Amino acid sequence: MIEQYQNLDWSYYGPELWSATQETLYMVAFTFAISGGIGLVLGMLLYTTRPGGLLANAGVYWTLNTVVNTIRPIPFIILLAALQPMALQIIGTGIGNDVVIHAMVWASTFGIARIVEQNLVSIDPGVIEAARAMGASRLRIILTVMLPEAFGPLILGYTFVVIALIDMSALAGIVGGGGLGNFAITEGYQRFRHEVTWLAVAVVVVMVQLLQIAGNLAARKVLRR
Amino acid sequence: MSASFASGPQAPGDPLIELSGVTRTFRTGRSSSVTAVDNVSFTVRTGEVYGVIGFSGAGKSTLIRLINGLERPTSGTVRVLGRDISGLSESQLRHVRRRIGMVFQQFNLFSSRTAAGNVAYPLKVAGWSRAEREKRVAELLEFVGLSDKADSYPEQLSGGQKQRVGIARALAAKPDILLADESTSALDPSTTGEVLRLLRRANEELGITIVAITHEMEVIRAIADRVAVMDAGRITEEGLVYDVFSSVREEHQGSFVGSALKDRPTAEDLQRIRAGTSGRLVTVSLKDSSAVSATLGRAGQFGVTFQIVHGGMSTTKNASYGLLTIAVEGPDEATQGFIDQLAAVSPVEEVKEQ
Structure with missing residues (x-):
């Protein structure tokens, strides 16, 4: 098996693998930069507008909750295809990595909203009541009580999301995008070169491991345990 | 420092908190509801410690939250610091709340902040400068005897220490009123004494008016001047602690006072x-x-x-x-x-x- 890799044409596969890795990182980072922020805001809205919440508002809560529940269960490969016309409108093309990013932003924003909401639910309501009793404004409570109190679990939630984004980005090839998924299918699978497919597997595994370790370390530091 | 609010300083003995005919009803279903506080009236005067005692479920928690507007009365009026607060908006209430400290049964400390950070929080809310905050936090940690725990996080503190931080935090912004919501119910007997002594000092040395709700006789005995006995949402008896608990009366049989006396x-x-x-x-x-x-x-x-x-x-x-x-x-x-x-x-x- 080692021989297979020694005999591989590294002058071709090396740069190919590297650029596929970069494309995956690009898609994941770009998506996360957008959906991480919007998802956080939507998640906080979901948590605070629920009945009995700080900004309790049945209409907003019901609408958001319904949208999240509608978009989340759609398998990503279907969403990618279904949102193609919209991508054509917004970014002017129906193929390539940016079309994938567009679909990933939709899928992950609502996924993140739910994860943020679930982590905020674990905050002790007494702590929020204490801040209200001190005369803190609602915005101040959201920013200086809710976020810091849920910060550790949020880091773990976001780590989970980034790993899910790597998973989604592997489908980029469907709409003419690149990345490690496309590399594994076109360079490996379709040419019966399984050792090449496994190169992509190895890179993804290392990537996910590093992310999870970093996420765990950061959360542990925040949670002081 | 935030601007001083509405009325001027109260003289000892002036009414500071006045509830008249206050009822708070919670809807529990389409046509069912629970009356937690039922036509309650009482007055707390500046400088006194007013205790409310009763079994759990008697409506004490709701009652104390009416005083700082965390609960709104269904009917009746709540006057605090010379102002009717029953109709105030959430943002208007914030100014009232900054003059009322609150201590909780489960402490409710911010786990993401140190002891010093917890005490500093209400000062940030009230807009104190950093230098003023640091000075005040040191002063308060000294007052509660926890100067050496300034940098400890809540999980590193014992129950009694947590409640002392809670008291320091409640006193931070120099409130006129301190609300103590079952402040010792989660503590063992020896730390209960510690916390009660601290509340008494806050009243005697800092002149803060205290409203304490509890189901423990010991709390009333140790700190209260006057006491109201609450049962099923109503105040069934009110008066000087001594008068309420020293009388031999038939109607006490089976009631809270009777069972508390033993x-x-x-x-x-x-x-x-x-x-x-x-x-x-x-x-x-x-x-x-x-x-x-x-x-x-x-x-x-x-x-x-x-x-x-x-x-x-x-x-x-x-x-x-x-x-x-x-x-x-x-x-x-x-x-x-x-x-x-x-x-x-x-x-x-x-x-x-x-």
Whole structure:
């Protein structure tokens, strides 16, 4: 098996693998930069507008909750295809990595909203009541009580999301995008070169491991345990 | 520092909190509801410690939250610091709340902040400068005896220490009123004393008016000047702690006051007592213990003997009270004369044999 890799044409596969890795990182980072922020805001809205919440508002809560529940269960490969016309409108093309990013932003924003909401639910309501009793404004409570109190679990939630984004980005090839998924299918699978497919597997595994370790370390530091 | 709010400083004895005809009802279903606070009226004066005692579920938690607007009355008015707060908006209420500190049963400390950070939080809310904050935080941690724990996080502190941080935090922005919501109920007896002493110091040294709700007699005894007894959403009795708990009254039987006192013999006690004496059993109030003692000392002159079979004394913030049950033995007439004499100096109640 080692021989297979020694005999591989590294002058071709090396740069190919590297650029596929970069494309995956690009898609994941770009998506996360957008959906991480919007998802956080939507998640906080979901948590605070629920009945009995700080900004309790049945209409907003019901609408958001319904949208999240509608978009989340759609398998990503279907969403990618279904949102193609919209991508054509917004970014002017129906193929390539940016079309994938567009679909990933939709899928992950609502996924993140739910994860943020679930982590905020674990905050002790007494702590929020204490801040209200001190005369803190609602915005101040959201920013200086809710976020810091849920910060550790949020880091773990976001780590989970980034790993899910790597998973989604592997489908980029469907709409003419690149990345490690496309590399594994076109360079490996379709040419019966399984050792090449496994190169992509190895890179993804290392990537996910590093992310999870970093996420765990950061959360542990925040949670002081 | 935030601008001072509405009224000027209150003189001791002025009404600071006034609830009149306050009712709070919670809807529990389409057509069912629960009345947590039922037509309650009382006044708390500047500088006093006002206790509210009752079984859990009596509506105490709702009652205390009406004072800082965390709960809104369904009907009736709540006046705090000279202002009717029942109709204020959430943002108007913030200014009132900054003058009211609150201590919670479960402490409710911010786990993401150190002890110092917790105490500093209300100061940030009130807009104090960093330098002022640091000075005030050091002062308060000193006051509660936790200067060495400034950089500790809540999970590194014991229950008593957490509550002391909670008190420091509640006192931080120099409030006029301190609300103590079952502040010692999650603590063991030795730390309870620690926390109660601290609340008393806050009242005596800083002049803060305190409203404390609790189901523990000990809290009322240790810190309260006046007490209201709450049962099923209503205040059933109110007055000086001493008066409420020292009286011998039929209606206390089975009520909170009766069960909190525990100084009347129960049916089992009676069985045990009866095994040792056949005398006539009476319970006498120790409100004027010296007069009672003097009368008991003259039992021989009446030709009777007596035996102490049940009871005890308790000490409140500024007086003591208690009930004593004695068995009087002697000729019927002499016994009656002795008991009449006792009744002349202190309330006496015949013990009913079940």
